[in-house]
Amino acid sequence: MGKGFFIRKTVGIVGIVLAAGAIATIIALSVVYSQEKSKNNENEVKPTGAVTTPVPTTEPSNEPWDQWRLPQTLSPQTYNVTLWPRLQPDATGLYIFRGLSSVVFRCVEKTNLILIHSNKLNMTLQPTLTALGSKPAPIIESIVMHTKTQYMAIHLKEELTAGESYELYTEFVGELADDLGGFYRSEYYENGVKKVVATTQMQATDARKAFPCFDEPAMKAVFHITLYHDPATVALSNGVMFNVSFWLSDEVNITVDDTFVTRTTFAPTEVMSTYLLAFIVSDFGFIEQNIDKLQIRIFARQEAINAGQGEYALSVTGTILKFFEDYYNVPYPLPKSDQIALPDFNAGAMENWGLITYRETALLYDEEISSNGNKERIVTIIAHELAHQWFGNLVTIRWWNDLWLNEGFASYVEYLGADKAEPTWNIKDLIVLNDVHRVFAIDALASSHPLSSKEEEIQRPEQISEVFDTISYSKGASVLRMLSDFLTETVFTQGLQTYLDHFKFNNTVYTDLWEHLQRAVDSSSSTPPRSVQDIMDRWVLQMGFPVVTINTETGQITQEHFLLDPETKPDRPSEFNYEWFVPISWTKKEAAQPLYWLLQKTMDQMKISGDEWVLANINVTGYYRVNYDNENWERLLNVLQTSRQSIPVINRAQIIDDAFNLAKAGIIETTLALRTTLFLASETEYMPWESALDNLDYFYLMFDRTEVYGPMQTYVGNKVEGLFDYFTRLTNWENLPPGHTDQYNQVNALRVACSTGNENCTTLVKTWFEQWMENPNVNPIKANLRSAVYCSAIAAGGEKEWNFAWEMFEKATVASEKDKLRAAMACASEPWLLNRYLKYTLDSNKIRKQDATSTIISIASNVVGQPLAWDFVRANWEYIFKQYGGGSFSFSNLINGITKRFSTEFELQQLIQFRDDNAHIGFGSGNLAIQQSIERTTANIKWVKNNQETVLEWFINPL
Structure with a gap:
């Protein structure tokens, strides 16, 4: 919708008066929710004298109500929604909310059917339809x-009349x-008193759990x-508290159903999507x-x-x-920016327009207790x-198949915004470790998927969550x-700014951004080749x-689709035959060269002579991996050993x-890869160390139950000894070390x-x-080091250490400290302690629902806990799925997390059977x-079979 869309004042007044007047009906609601809930939701709400139509019980038909997308016959214009959440349970122990809603919509195409989303709501009064034009509304049948x-x-x-x-x-x-979705409750204790918060999480398809609505992003x-x-x-919502005393009585405190309540009305929102709504009641x-x-x-x-x-x-x-006002060249479009930390929240945060919701760990920081990593997490989120607030809210994707545009963009510019807030951190470099390298691991699978899919491929709520x-x-x-780089x-x-200005308050597809x-x-001097x-x-x-692949002897450059298992074939055909237009930044022995475009499978371009080394993808600005001929690999290994500062720190990683x-x-020898870690004995920078540890972690996953483990431990221990001594001296x-990433590397060393x-x-x-156990009121462990210290101490200890950690976990009032202890308790070496801990994840009084899956993953990361977690998940799958699976964005992490160590035929068959x-x-x-776990396990089996003996020999005698 264009910027000029507005509500006529008469419609707005009617709507608000309707909402105020109809509260009398809320007062009169006498049907408790427990009774309504017991009714069959498939039954009709039957208006007096209406002819009823049974719900279809056969296979889905071509009828509109059997389709997952709304028809384009109706277009919502305004909603008036009044809600009363009850923060005390009713006689049956249920917490309920009561509500009324009116939606004004325009008929785009004539129809005798109104389809509107409604999920887990019980209608307590016959819905009514009113015409706002000259013709009367049709009768509801x-x-x-x-x-x-x-x-x-x-x-x-x-x-209805078009x-x-x-x-x-x-x-x-x-x-x-x-259940952490729609209009839900969060609970916590303060000074021994239980508190309840009524809050929301609408994205992607849960606004319909709060009130009947046209719950699609384009239905603004x-x-x-x-x-x-x-x-x-x-009470909080997207808008500011609204003074409507010239329409309503001045009273905001009234008695409703013998209950004294406050009525808070909010200013109307801008034109927006349902998934960005938020309303919260708390103290x-x-x-x-x-x-x-x-x-x-x-x-x-x-x-x-x-x-x-x-x-x-x-x-x-x-x-x-x-910063973003300047970056977008668009003023912040709202009069306020509220941010709230919730004790129970499934996602990390949610960008509700004007009322952003967060996990406590994503917003709250304690100078004495929170770590440097906690601080970075907060500023980046x-x-x-x-x-x-601009890219997503002001301009919104038309449908969820283009979600990547919203989330990918925010995931990129979060580094720019954080860099503005913390300019000494060099945080923009960390996108390479946190995002580029991280996603390479998934996108190298044949079961990966494109960024943008066809709309018809993303239909059901679970498919949307999966995106x-x-x-x-x-x-x-x-x-x-x-x-942005090329x-x-x-x-x-410049293109981004005109895009936002042109489409503000409207919806787009990703190609609209390309056009701008x-x-x-x-209008510039930029000249990309296509x-x-x-x-x-x-x-x-x-x-x-x-x-x-760059061959420095012949100057030939080639590209191939990179697959973790080259014997697999992509699940999807590609109209581009898996060829890309690749921007290659490169240097020849420290001399930067002009950007080169690889526009086909094979091209001849580079002419290298003598002993000059070549390095491509400078600062990893391109989304591709780089391979070289053996001679150039040897040159790079020599530079790392003798003058590593000649290579930018990002490129060392x-x-x-x-x-x-x-x-x-299988493209290069495994021993060549292992040799890239030899220089770490003298390396003190974080990014190369983190890259090495991330990659060696795969070796631990594959070999920590084999004879390779001992020699590998010896090798890694020898390499890290220099780093440990460095930080001991420093x-x-x-x-604290002086630099942001130095603080991370200090943690790695320990x-x-x-x-x-x-x-x-x-x-x-x-x-x-x-020392801490002797005096629980004084924790001598530095905040940055706590995660590492807790895990190491609990792994080396037994029941006494674990129980102490649990006691401290229950007493902790800072969310980041609770998270550290919760993860560390998964480091225990005693199987019975880990089994007990797994059972705790089924009890939300012990482990919050938002933390259950990540706790199981932490236990599975422990070599002792992995088989226990796998057995636990299989035995409790139905319960886990119903509690956490249906709408959880992070649920796929559970399956990947508990299977990442799988590397035997027996484990593969177990996974298929599961x-x-x-x-x-x-x-x-x-x-x-x-699918990805099965593919990854298959690749692991092949890799271990082909490499175990070679890897063992190399760790015994590294060259």
Whole structure:
């Protein structure tokens, strides 16, 4: 919709008066939810005298109500929604909310059917339809609830008139469940008192659980929200609190059904999608500041606010918002920016327009307890969500098949926003480790998928949830970073700015961005060899990425689709035959060369003579791996050993990551990859070390149950000894290193030294943990080191250490500290402790639902815990799936996490059997993860068979 869309004042007044007047009906609602819930949801709501139509019980038909997408016959314009969440259970122990909603919609094409989403809501009054034009509204013939497709189907005796507007009014009751979706409840204890929060998570398809709505991103409208709540609580929504005293009485505190409540009404929203709605009732505290008349507030548990845990988020939010205003060249479109930390939240954060919701670990920071990593997580996630306020909220994708554009873009520019807030961190470099290398591992599978799919391939809610994966976020970020690099940032931002200005308050497809970037290219001196769309469609519409091979003897450059197992074939055909237009930045013995474009499978270009070494993909701005002829590999290995500073630090990490993965694919020898780690004995930079440890972790997964483990431990221990000694001299383990990434590398030095048996490290860790156990009120362990120390101490200890950690976990009031302890308890070496811990994940009073799957994954990461976690998940699959699987964006991580160590034929058959045995239950958003796990296990089996003997020999005698 265009910028000029607005509500006529008469319609707005009518809607708000309707909402206010209809509260009398809410007062009169006498049907408790437990009774309504027991009714068959397939039954119709039967208006008096209406002719009813039974819900189809046969296979899905071509009828509109059996389709997953709404017909384009109706277009919503405005909603008036009034909700009353009950923060105390009813007589049956259920928490409920009551509500009424009216939606004004325009009839685009004449129809005798109104389809509107409604899920797990019970209508308590016959819906009514009112015409807002000159003609009367058709009579409702029947109303049918379709639970599978989550529609309320309203059949009319006559057709609606095209071009006319109508209003549909509903009253309903729903459960304020603890399922982390839609309108749900979060619980916590403060000073021994149980507190309940009513909050929301609408993305992607759960607004329909809060009120009947046209729940698709392209169905934008204006929303008027009113909340009834206890006077001791505060209500929040997307809009600011609205003074409507000239329409309503001045009273905001009224008695409803013998209950004294506060009525909070909010200003109408901008035109927006349903998935960006938010409304919350809590007794949270807040801190605030105003910047250029923009109100910025941080909400959290009062205890957390009093402890100053919101101060860091408040200090960076204004800086980041102002950065994005300049970056987009569009003013922040709202009068306020609220951010709230919730005790129970399934995602990391959600970009609801004007009211962003977070996990506590993603927003709250304690100077004494939180680590450097916690701080980085907070600033990058804040930047990610604030980036969405324009890219995603102001301009929104038309359908979820283009989710990558939303999330990939925010995942890229979060580094730019965070860099503005923390300019000394060099945080922009970390996208290579956090996103590019991370997603390479998934995108190298034949069961990967393109960034953008056809709309018809993404239909059902579980299919939509499945798209929220590493490909959409990290590959999206990686290819957009590449695009910005070869266009130049100036051209990229110019195209982005005109795109946002042109489509604000509207919906787009990804090619709309290409068109505006092309206009920017055409008006600049930038000269890519093909159009933006021609180049980028190859990165967006086909899965995977190329490995570019440079032969320095012949000057020949080739590209091939990189697959972890070259014997597999992609599940999807490609119209581009898995060829890409590849921008190659490169240097010849430290002399930067002009950007070179590889436009076909094979090209001849480079002429190298003598002993000059060549390095391609400088700073890993391109989304591809690089291979060389053997002579150039030897030259690079020699440079790493003798003058590593000649190679940029990012590329030192790249050489390791490329070599190990090329070896996994059988393209180069595994021993060559292992040799890229020899220089680490003198390396002190974080990125090369982290790259090496990430890749050696695969060797641990494959070999920590074999004879390779001992020699590998000896080798890694020898390499890390120099790093451990370096930080001992630099910090004496009492001080922080000066640099941001140096602090990360200090943690690596401690963690790896302890895990490989370094006695000095073990003594340090045991001493610190014992001191803490002796005096639980004083933790002597530095915040940055706690994760590593806790894990090492618990792994080396027994029941006493584990129980102490659990006690501290239960007492902790800082979410990041709870997370550290929760992960560390999975490091235990005693199987019975891990089995007990697994059982705790089924009890939300012990492990919150939001943390259950990640706790199981942590246990599975432990070589002792992996078979226990696998058995546990198989034995409890139905329960786990029903509790966490259906709508969880992170659920696929569980399947990948518990199977990543699989490398035997027996484990492969178990995995296949698990898939087959549970097909009737389903895997929800984990369907693709099952395929990927089977493919990865098959590749692991081949790799171990081909490499175990060679790897053993090399670790015994590294060359």
